[in-house]
Amino acid sequence: MNRETAITAAPDAESPLARRLSQYLDLTYSERDALRALEQERHEFEPGDIIAREDEALERMYIVGSGWLHASTHLQDGARQILRFIFVGEIATMFSVAWEYSAATLTAVSRCTLYGFERTTLGQLFREYPRLGALLYAVAAAEQVAMADRLTSIGRTDGMARIATLLLDIRSRLRAVGEISGSQFEVPLTQQDLGDAVGLTKTHIGRSLKALEKTGLVEREGRLIRITDVNALSDIVDFKDRHAHIDTSWIAQKH
Amino acid sequence: MNRETAITAAPDAESPLARRLSQYLDLTYSERDALRALEQERHEFEPGDIIAREDEALERMYIVGSGWLHASTHLQDGARQILRFIFVGEIATMFSVAWEYSAATLTAVSRCTLYGFERTTLGQLFREYPRLGALLYAVAAAEQVAMADRLTSIGRTDGMARIATLLLDIRSRLRAVGEISGSQFEVPLTQQDLGDAVGLTKTHIGRSLKALEKTGLVEREGRLIRITDVNALSDIVDFKDRHAHIDTSWIAQKH
DNA sequence: CGCTGAATTGACTTCGGTCAATTCCTGTGG
DNA sequence: CCACAGGAATTGACCGAAGTCAATTCAGCG
The missing domain is CATH 1.10.10.10 (Winged helix-like DNA-binding domain superfamily/Winged helix DNA-binding domain)
Structure with missing residues (x-):
C-alpha cells in the first residue's frame, strides 16, 4: 500500500456509502452518522496503484470515496482476469470479508480516494444498525x-x-x-x-x-x-x- | 410451482441452514431456533422441476433442505447459462433478494425439498439476530x-x-x-x-x-x-x- | 422390443488466439 | 520546439480450440 496519506475527513462531508445506500432506503440521521463513522482514515491512490494483493493478509476494510478501481486474479500461466470494477460508495474489499486475506488484487483505475476502517466495526454496524446490515446484504445479492x-x-x-x-x-x-x-x-x-x-x-x-x-x-x-x-x-x-x-x-x- | 406439498416439518429436525452456518460460527440456542423458524412450510420437487422462473414475481424465499438445484438464465437466442448450483443449507432464492422478481430460473437437479418463508421474516432475522445477519453477509461474500x-x-x-x-x-x-x-x-x-x-x-x-x-x-x-x-x-x-x-x-x- | 433422449464420433467451419511488423501517442529531455 | 523513447493501438498472416451439423450408437424404460 503506497502513496497513502492519513487525513481526517472533513466532518461535514456527506458519506459516499450513505449516499449510495440512501438511493434504496430512507436512512435515519443516526444511520447516516454510523456510516460516516466508517470513513475516518483517508488514502489517496494514483491510476495503476495497487491497494491490496491477492492472497496477502488484509485486515482492514475500505470504502471508495471517489474514483474507481478493479479487482482481479492472476493464474499460474500469467493470465489475468478482471473480476469486477468498483465504484464510489462500494465496499472495495468485498472479496476479503470472509477471510483474513484478500481473494483478489485491487488496482486503482483512476485517481481515487479510499476510506479505511477496522473489520470489527462492520460487525458492530450489523449489531447496532440491523437495517443497514439487511441493506448491505441486499446490495451484495444485487452485486452477485x-x-x-x-x-x-x-x-x-x-x-x-x-x-x-x-x-x-x-x-x-x-x-x-x-x-x-x-x-x-x-x-x-x-x-x-x-x-x-x-x-x-x-x-x-x-x-x-x-x-x-x-x-x-x-x-x-x-x-x-x-x-x-x-x-x-x-x-x-x-x-x-x-x-x-x-x-x-x-x-x-x-x- | 408444481408437485408441492405443504407439510409441517418435524419439530425436532435439525435445521440444514443452522447446520451449515454453525460450521463457521458457534450459534446460540435461540439463534438456532430462529433459523428453524424459517423452515416451516415444506415443498418437494423431482429432478427437472422448475421452482421459480426468471423475471417472474417471487415473493417468498426458499432454503434447501435436501438435494440440489441450479440457477440459470436464458438468452434471446435460446442459449442458456447455468449460473450456480445450490446445495443443502443455502438460500436458493439469493437471486431474488434484491427484487420483487427472480433474476434466474431455479431447477431441481436431484430430488429435493425446500422450505419456504416470507421475505419480511428475513428482515426480522437481521433485526433480532444481528450475528446471523453478519454471518449471512460473510457467506454471501464467500459465494461472490x-x-x-x-x-x-x-x-x-x-x-x-x-x-x-x-x-x-x-x-x-x-x-x-x-x-x-x-x-x-x-x-x-x-x-x-x-x-x-x-x-x-x-x-x-x-x-x-x-x-x-x-x-x-x-x-x-x-x-x-x-x-x-x-x-x-x-x-x-x-x-x-x-x-x-x-x-x-x-x-x-x-x- | 422398440422408442426416445443422451452420448459418441466424424467432417468441416469459424471465432478468437498467436505472433509479428508497423503506426500512433504521449510524455520527456535536450 | 523538436527529437526520441516506450507503451498502446492497429493491421495482417496464420493457427488452433471450440462450434456446427449430422450420422450412429447407447441406455433406460414403458
Whole structure:
C-alpha cells in the first residue's frame, strides 16, 4: 500500500456509502452518522496503484470515496482476469470479508480516494444498525446477480456483445455515482484491460471494438466512449441495469 | 410451482441452514431456533422441476433442505447459462433478494425439498439476530468469490480445465453437506447441462471429458464421477475451496 | 422390443488466439 | 520546439480450440 496519506475527513462531508445506500432506503440521521463513522482514515491512490494483493493478509476494510478501481486474479500461466470494477460508495474489499486475506488484487483505475476502517466495526454496524446490515446484504445479492450477468456474457456471447455489455455496465455505474458529465464518458483502460475483463485477447478487443463502431451504436475518441443509442444497444445485448432499483420492502421501515 | 406439498416439518429436525452456518460460527440456542423458524412450510420437487422462473414475481424465499438445484438464465437466442448450483443449507432464492422478481430460473437437479418463508421474516432475522445477519453477509461474500472463480475459469481457461474445476467444486460442496458416501459421487447432469454451466457446447464437453479421463485423474461410469487424485487435479487447475473455512472473527462472540 | 433422449464420433467451419511488423501517442529531455 | 523513447493501438498472416451439423450408437424404460 503506497502513496497513502492519513487525513481526517472533513466532518461535514456527506458519506459516499450513505449516499449510495440512501438511493434504496430512507436512512435515519443516526444511520447516516454510523456510516460516516466508517470513513475516518483517508488514502489517496494514483491510476495503476495497487491497494491490496491477492492472497496477502488484509485486515482492514475500505470504502471508495471517489474514483474507481478493479479487482482481479492472476493464474499460474500469467493470465489475468478482471473480476469486477468498483465504484464510489462500494465496499472495495468485498472479496476479503470472509477471510483474513484478500481473494483478489485491487488496482486503482483512476485517481481515487479510499476510506479505511477496522473489520470489527462492520460487525458492530450489523449489531447496532440491523437495517443497514439487511441493506448491505441486499446490495451484495444485487452485486452477485450483476456478476452472474457478466458470467453469462462471457460464457455465452461473442466478442462484440461482451464489450458492449461491459461498456453499458460501466456507463450505468458511472452515471449512478454522478461521474458522467454529458453523453460520453472516459474509460481509462487499455485494450489489454478490457480483454482481461471480458475474457478476450487485446488483439481481438481491437477487432471487436472496431466492429462495434461500425454498427454506429458506439463512438470512440481515444479513451472517450459515446454510446449513441443506449436503449437500442441494451436491447441487442440484453443488458439489464441491476442497480437502478432494488427492493427493500422486506426491511423494516424507518421507525 | 408444481408437485408441492405443504407439510409441517418435524419439530425436532435439525435445521440444514443452522447446520451449515454453525460450521463457521458457534450459534446460540435461540439463534438456532430462529433459523428453524424459517423452515416451516415444506415443498418437494423431482429432478427437472422448475421452482421459480426468471423475471417472474417471487415473493417468498426458499432454503434447501435436501438435494440440489441450479440457477440459470436464458438468452434471446435460446442459449442458456447455468449460473450456480445450490446445495443443502443455502438460500436458493439469493437471486431474488434484491427484487420483487427472480433474476434466474431455479431447477431441481436431484430430488429435493425446500422450505419456504416470507421475505419480511428475513428482515426480522437481521433485526433480532444481528450475528446471523453478519454471518449471512460473510457467506454471501464467500459465494461472490466462488462465482468470481467460475468467471475466471470460463474467461481464461480451456475446456478441460473448466470441467475439472466444475467437478472439483461440485465435489467439495457435496462433501461439505455430507452427500458423498465414498470416493465417487453422482452428477445427474447431462452433457448439455455441463456445457451450459462452463460455457461450452455439449459436443465439446464430450471431447473435453474424454481428454480429462485420459489424464487418469478423473474416472467416469455413467453419471458417477471419481476424481482419483483430488490434490493433483486441484493444483493443476488452481482450484480453491472457498467454503471449507470462513473468517468470522469480526462478528461478535456468542454472549 | 422398440422408442426416445443422451452420448459418441466424424467432417468441416469459424471465432478468437498467436505472433509479428508497423503506426500512433504521449510524455520527456535536450 | 523538436527529437526520441516506450507503451498502446492497429493491421495482417496464420493457427488452433471450440462450434456446427449430422450420422450412429447407447441406455433406460414403458
